[in-house]
Amino acid sequence: MPSDPFPSVSAAATAGTPEVTHVPNHQTAALIVAAGKGLRAGGGLAKQWRPLAGRRVIDWTLDAFRKVGIDQIALVLSPQDTEIWQEFAAQDDILLTRGGATRSQSVANGLELLAHHDVDRVLIHDAARPCVSGRVVHDVLSALDTSLAAAPALAVTDALWRGADGYVTGTQDRAGLHAAQTPQGFRLAEIRAAHQQLAANSMEAADDVEVARAAGIDVAIIPGDPDNMKITRPEDFDRAARILGGDMDVRLGNGYDVHRFGPGDEVVLCGVPLAHDRGLQGHSDADVGLHAITDALYGALAEGDIGRHFPPSDPQWKGAASDIFLRHAADLTRSKGYQISNVDCTLVCEFPKITPHAPAMRTVVAEILSIDISRVSIKATTSERLGFTGRGEGIAAIATACVVKP
Ligand SMILES: Nc1ccn([C@@H]2O[C@H](COP(=O)(O)OP(=O)(O)OP(=O)(O)O)[C@@H](O)[C@H]2O)c(=O)n1
Numbered sequence: 530m531p532s533d534p535f536p537s538v539s540a541a542a543t544a545g546t547p548e549v550t551h552v553p554n555h556q557t558a559a560l561i562v563a564a565g566k567g568l569r570a571g572g573g574l575a576k577q578w579r580p581l582a583g584r585r586v587i588d589w590t591l592d593a594f595r596k597v598g599i600d601q602i603a604l605v606l607s608p609q610d611t612e613i614w615q616e617f618a619a620q621d622d623i624l625l626t627r628g629g630a631t632r633s634q635s636v637a638n639g640l641e642l643l644a645h646h647d648v649d650r651v652l653i654h655d656a657a658r659p660c661v662s663g664r665v666v667h668d669v670l671s672a673l674d675t676s677l678a679a680a681p682a683l684a685v686t687d688a689l690w691r692g693a694d695g696y697v698t699g700t701q702d703r704a705g706l707h708a709a710q711t712p713q714g715f716r717l718a719e720i721r722a723a724h725q726q727l728a729a730n731s732m733e734a735a736d737d738v739e740v741a742r743a744a745g746i747d748v749a750i751i752p753g754d755p756d757n758m759k760i761t762r763p764e765d766f767d768r769a770a771r772i773l774g775g776d777m778d779v780r781l782g783n784g785y786d787v788h789r790f791g792p793g794d795e796v797v798l799c800g801v802p803l804a805h806d807r808g809l810q811g812h813s814d815a816d817v818g819l820h821a822i823t824d825a826l827y828g829a830l831a832e833g834d835i836g837r838h839f840p841p842s843d844p845q846w847k848g849a850a851s852d853i854f855l856r857h858a859a860d861l862t863r864s865k866g867y868q869i870s871n872v873d874c875t876l877v878c879e880f881p882k883i884t885p886h887a888p889a890m891r892t893v894v895a896e897i898l899s900i901d902i903s904r905v906s907i908k909a910t911t912s913e914r915l916g917f918t919g920r921g922e923g924i925a926a927i928a929t930a931c932v933v934k935p
């Protein structure tokens with residue numbers, strides 16, 4: 530952590546594989562405000578850091594902009610979020626700055642940051658809108674070619690009432706009313722000046738369109754998307770998860786492996802060496818647990834099994850540490866666009882006793898897979914002295930893996 534806990538961080542822009550490629554003539558930044566407390570959403574942790582459909586809200590939001598090939602992302606964080614700051618400071622395509630007490634102040638800080646970079650257009654977006662589509666981002670960007678400012682909105686279709694104390698006290702004509710969404714797109718110099726004017730007048734605004742209009746900037750309305758909801762209340766998480774989960778590809782795989790006992794004084798199980806009166810025989814280190822988990826991942830990807838990727842006939846794998854195999858399966862999983870959601874492995878043996886070593890095994894497997902330890906389960910059972918495991922002739926392992934492509 531630098532001495533100033535919240536300096537602005539700059540790095541080269543990179544982008545993931547675009548789904549909808551925008552080829553801009555202008556340098557465009559996405560300014561994502563994530564410095565709010567999310568009080569209405571409850572739950573302790575601010576909503577942008579909470580899990581949603583297998584990832585955090587913020588991860589969905591950032592990816593939505595990366596996928597359309599935005600040149601630069603500026604992220605505005607609360608001064609309290611020091612660990613989060615460190616995480617994002619390590620990401621090459623993200624600039625960071627601290628937020629203010631209100632959304633407008635957070636946006637203003639982000640605009641000041643961008644003013645020191647080669648950016649002339651900005652899309653200002655709520656971190657709390659993780660379901661924004663490539664279509665909406667693209668349409669706002671395109672509208673900026675012909676308008677000074679543009680923002681998505683939905684025409685109000687429900688009847689509108691005024692109410693007090695639980696009773697309707699009046700009605701409101703809905704003609705011409707719109708529900709505002711983000712991203713709201715502007716020329717950087719103009720929206721920056723507009724925010725400076727707002728601050729100079731000690732004013733507040735609900736959104737940046739209001740700021741722009743106060744400065745005399747005309748804003749074009751772009752068709753919004755009902756799915757581009759802002760997570761505001763606790764129940765909004767379920768709706769957002771349903772929206773994001775719609776295209777989610779969830780896959781399960783299983784793996785099973787057996788190695789027989791032979792001479793030796795140690796076995797390696799799930800990456801942890803355990804003293805034992807015999808060893809396990811195999812071409813590699815015979816880590817039956819890692820082999821089962823590896824096969825479960827290959828199975829989830831329909832990529833055959835460990836023998837296909839690491840043939841036993843190949844002398845280079847003789848005595849190999851089995852983390853090589855599992856790392857390969859994990860890399861293959863990610864290269865195909867999947868995230869490892871969780872793995873569960875059961876070792877079947879009478880001896881050695883596994884339970885005391887299960888925490889160490891979980892730690893090793895979590896490290897190899899680069900996932901949180903809470904997503905790794907290692908457990909054991911005997912086979913009641915029945916069969917080859919019961920007679921102490923060998924150890925079996927069975928594993929399940931779940932991978933998810935958002
Ligand atoms: N001081 C603030 C307040 C809000 N925001 C961001 O502005 C977006 C929209 O604001 P809102 O939904 O009102 O978020 P919160 O202020 O966090 O919510 P609440 O009012 O329930 O506390 C969110 O992404 C939020 O993180 C911000 O960056 N800085």
Ligand SMILES: C[C@](O)(CO)[C@H](O)COP(=O)(O)O
Pocket residue numbers: 632655708709710711735736737759761
């Ligand atoms: C900017 C905004 O998302 C537009 O709808 C909204 O105004 C911000 O949220 P808040 O609930 O008004 O703070």
